Amino acid sequence: MFGTISPTLLVAALMVAATPILLAALGELVVEKAGVLNLGVEGMMIIGAICGFAVAVETGSPVAGFAGGALGGAALSLVFGVLTQFLLSNQVATGLALTLFGLGLSSLLGQGYVGIKPPATGRLDFGPLSDLPFAGRVVFGHDWVVYLSLALTVGIWWFLRRSRAGLTLRAVGESHDAAHALGLRVRATRLAAIAFGGACAGLGGAYLSLVRVPQWTEGMTSGVGWIALAIVVFASWRPGGVLLGAYLFGGVTVLQLNLQAAGVAIPVEYLSMSPYLITIAVLVVISARGTRRSLGAPADLGKQFHATR
């Protein structure tokens, strides 16, 4: 039944489809590892989408655009950072408010950018490597942001597992009181993590507006940020899991459209629900088998920290 669908193109397409989710989810992973739950991913993504788009259009450089997207996302995330870390506001509510605010602000910022084409972000040129069967398209056939997102996955894994700063970050997330007692700077660490998460979400948003769609329209993220949040949980707070989850979700999304395009006789309603159902099913299988390892939620996730002395 998959007869006419080319696996090569499918894999290549799913990598592109998954990249915004992957970027945003990686950022959120770091934030949550630091013990902060920021539900405002959608808001930061869409701010990243418009900032990235605007900067790319104004400067004519997509690279500058991505930088602008990351900055925009980080700037918005700091609103969340200040509110939750200094003013000790509730993280869940502040995150949701951030999404509301981000959606509104992005539309205001984007009023002059409807119906414009951004400068193109091309595929990297790997010379003859790009002509290899399968690998040529899947491994050597993407734009630089796809590689960046993969590098970031490895980088974050290394950072969390192997680096001293990563250890600090995890300590802060597991027990801020203990970390504080050890002399670690809880608030500064968390603020840095929040800003990093914002930058990643912004990058993901910019990828949508500059590569994947590429265009600016209000509300264009249409829920990707929420999926990114779900993927972090799916991944049990592990970078490798985030990659797997993002590619699984992106893969099923692309596959269901391909199946439709190939005229496979499965009712469309079920196909369009499939990415969500399959993600749930896989998580159930993982968690059913799971030992404690699958419960990777940082112990102090979402809790307020106030140093008493």
Place this chain on the structure above:
Amino acid sequence: MIRLEKRKEPSTLWSYATPFLAVALTVLAGGLMFAALGTDPVAAIRTIFYDPLFDPQYAAYSRPQLLVKAAPLILIATGLALGFRAGVWNIGAEGQYIIGALTGAGVGLALYPAETRLIFPLMVVAGALGGWAWAMIPAILKTRFNTNEILVSLLLVYVAENLLASMAVGRLRNPEGGGFPGSRNLSQWDAAANPELVAGTGLHWGVIAAIAAVIYAYILLNRHLMGFNIRLTGQAPRAARFAGVSPNRIVVFCLGLSGALAGLAGLFEVTGPAGQISIDFNVGYGFTAIIVAFLGRLHPLGIVLAGLLMALTYIGGELASFMLNIPAAAIQAFQGMLLFFLLAVDMLTNFRIRLGREAPA
């Protein structure tokens, strides 16, 4: 150097004063934004906060609409807040809201065009059951397989949206609608309608249900063992386990109750204000209710006030938007600001601001 000092007891004074302070700050910041957009800030603020309540031209209509808009928010938030207190994260009320509307409307439409008074109560039960059942999916997966309920409940929202679309163009489509999407109009069928009970008040069964839910939640939390167990589980899960509280029971209870209430909200909406199942029937009440729950500090009465305030900004925002030509996006940003300030100044209830270095002990 400014620093915060934890109060021994939350300040009662500040807990009443902070909402007003937040509104004042929002008025300032929002006014600046409106001015920057070239709108008269005074007019904008007045239109948002004052006109829906007191303007002679609109108030008679807008005031009851506050109830219509706030009722589903309060109903859903009340249920969610119980779960949040126990550390049970139901993020998917939007999905339970949709399913409640679908099952309730489905049961009603199956009996069309019978005219008996029993139909509406039957639909109410079906709606609550539908929302409950949809919430039982994350509950059972959580208790049986330890699957995270945030992810499951959230993703099930999208599944519910797909179901809704396919029902609106398929099973539940109005056979007399000439092939157009959308169900029969339930509010125009007496046996299934949820009408305004007292003309000009906005009061419908959903409002009554919301009030009942708030009272129930209040009693549950303050007078009932289950309420105590919920609070204990949230504050000290380990102690709760030692005290013999089954975490699974709490999960099932909280998810089930919040699902049922969300389902009810959906049912009352589809039979009343919305009138029919359509592709875009859901408008985000399930997500906004999460904000309402926290703004109300997870307290039933706080939720009522928070729900009414949110409803006011929606209705006033609409007025401001078309009367003063303010983009809908600016209203959204304004709401975001209001929430930020409400959340930020909340700190004053629990903390004191101190100037200078740490006081010598």
Place this chain on the structure above:
Amino acid sequence: MQRRTFMGAVATAAILATGAIAQDDPVKVGFVYVGPVGDGGWTYEHDQARQAVEAEYGDRVETVFQESVPEGADAERVMTQMALSGADLIFTTSFGYMDPTMNVAQKFPDVKFEHATGYKTAENVSNYSARFYEGRAVQGFIAGSMTETDKIGYIASFPIPEVIRGINAAYLAASKVNPDVEFNVVWAYTWFDPAKEADAAQALIEQGADVILQHTDSTAPQAAAEAAGDVITFGQASDMAEYAPMPRVSSIIDNWAPYYIDRVGAVIDGTWESQSVWQGIGEGMVGIGEITDAVPEDIREEATRIKEAIGSGEMHPFTGPINRQDGSVWLEEGETADDETLLGMDFYVEGLSGEIPN
């Protein structure tokens, strides 16, 4: 005491303000939009038409609008508030506003309502809709003539008559000029989700489609086609000229301006009456965007001829013999489809493969 004085002052000011408006007496026209005015598609075009009304009548009209209004209870409230604010005419621009419009119209018999794409009318409610399928027929002809792989991809939104009609019209025109043509339909279950539309376009292109038709509103499929190279597309709802001359070779434009200007004029003159219209290329409600040089001269000429023939009423896109998908006869030789069947169309015509979801 002070408080009462203050409220009294506000009330007086409000009455004075209304009085001031009554003196100039411009006609107040309200617009209720389902999306943001910056969506670049459906709502954007309605708002363009609103601006055209302002340009046409200047001081004689005042327009107000409300964007991103969800269908259902919120729509009813927005309409009521507009009516309360003194609107004389309100355009409600989405199918889902139908019942709310009827409800509000009943409460305000002196306010006129114009509801888009529905089927109900009342003393003070008109409905209007566009025969987009006429444009689809022109597209279908160009698509059928231009395809080399004989595969045409179609990104559909929801399985509703409007969309099904478009698929049928495009297919009939395409298969007439190219009997081997095949349609692959992908149902996106959304009107607007750029990322999903991009994926759908890509999936169709990978299946060999070299023409993409879309009934969703974003330009994402255009960009996907541009990236793929030799794939052509058509603008939807708005012209999408930024993708011309390739991949966008033409477009269907929702042009509401002539109708809105006409109806507002009728209210100004006091000649407004309830009606139910379904206008197409002839009346200018359905615009065909410029056919670019990427289309060979002869095809371009023929497409223009078809457009004109449809516009003049000389040609109907649904002219028999046409069978339904199951082979049963729908239209006999020379017979044209009646509007009622078209409005409720829930079947594919013969030759289309796949099933309509349900």
